[in-house]
Every structure is written in C-alpha cells, then in structure tokens.
Amino acid sequence: MTEKLRILVLDDSEIVLNMMALALSESGFDVATANSLVEFEQRLKEQPPQIILTDIQMPDISGDDICRVLKKKLETGSTPVLLFSTMEESELADLAERSGADGFVSKSAGPEEIVKRIHELTEEMLF
Numbered sequence: 001m002t003e004k005l006r007i008l009v010l011d012d013s014e015i016v017l018n019m020m021a022l023a024l025s026e027s028g029f030d031v032a033t034a035n036s037l038v039e040f041e042q043r044l045k046e047q048p049p050q051i052i053l054t055d056i057q058m059p060d061i062s063g064d065d066i067c068r069v070l071k072k073k074l075e076t077g078s079t080p081v082l083l084f085s086t087m088e089e090s091e092l093a094d095l096a097e098r099s100g101a102d103g104f105v106s107k108s109a110g111p112e113e114i115v116k117r118i119h120e121l122t123e124e125m126l127f
Contacts, residue, residue, distance in 0.1 A: 004029055005030065005122060006031075006051070007029045007032070007049055007052070008033070008040070008043055008044065008053070009024070010033075010035075011035065011055040011058075012035050012036070016055070021033050023112065027119070032047060036060060037060040044076070048075070051079070051081075051122055054067065054081065054082070056083055056084070056085040056092075063083050067099040068099050068100060080103070081101045081102055082104060083095060083101045084114075085107060092106060102121065103121040105118060105121075
C-alpha cells in the first residue's frame with residue numbers, strides 16, 4: 001500500500017477548510033487544516049506536509065507572502081506550495097509566479113475540479 005500524500009490546507013474560512021478537507025481526504029490525501037497563521041505554523045512543525053495549499057487573502061499575512069517565506073527556509077524550501085483563491089486566473093497565475101509558488105488553483109472551480117487540479121500539479125512536481 002502506498003503512503004498517502006500529506007497536504008496542509010490554510011484558509012481563514014471554516015466552510016472552505018471543511019469542504020476541502022472532505023474532498024481531499026476522499027481523494028486519497030492525508031489532510032491537515034489550519035485557519036490562522038499560528039495554527040499553520042504549529043501544523044507545519046507537528047507533521048511537515050508534502051504539499052501546502054494556501055488561501056491568498058488571509059487576515060494575518062497573505063498566502064503569497066507565506067509562500068515567499070516558506071521557499072526561503074531550508075526545511076520548507078522544496079515543499080510544493082499551491083496558491084488558492086477566488087481571484088481571476090490570470091491574476092492568480094501572475095501572483096503564483098512572482099511569489100515562487102509551484103502552482104495555483106481557483107476556488108471558483110469547485111471541490112472536484114480543485115482536487116483534480118491538485119492531483120495533476122502534484123504528479124508534475126513530485127514525479
């Protein structure tokens with residue numbers, strides 16, 4: 001049996017977190033969630049994920065800034081980071097490129113399409 005990929009999802013909306021946790025776990029991921037920067041940092045230390053999915057518009061710090069910080073750290077620099085937002089795709093793509101993210105997913109795509117996109121991106125990045 002292959003080990004499940006561990007994904008950490010950061011979003012300040014409990015509804016979005018619950019929806020994504022359910023969709024991702026049903027799709028075969030080991031999912032951890034965080035709804036604040038403090039909780040995110042705690043989860044990152046407890047069980048380092050193989051993939052990070054972060055909302056961009058967060059109250060404490062933006063997801064693109066989180067990505068920039070993670071990519072500079074030795075422990076997390078090689079961990080794939082995907083930005084997650086309701087922004088227009090072109091704007092999201094530009095922000096992902098500028099922040100060093102490994103990809104992006106639009107929230108407007110819906111849970112099934114988001115999970116499909118995450119699988120595609122992780123296959124490209126990890127294999």
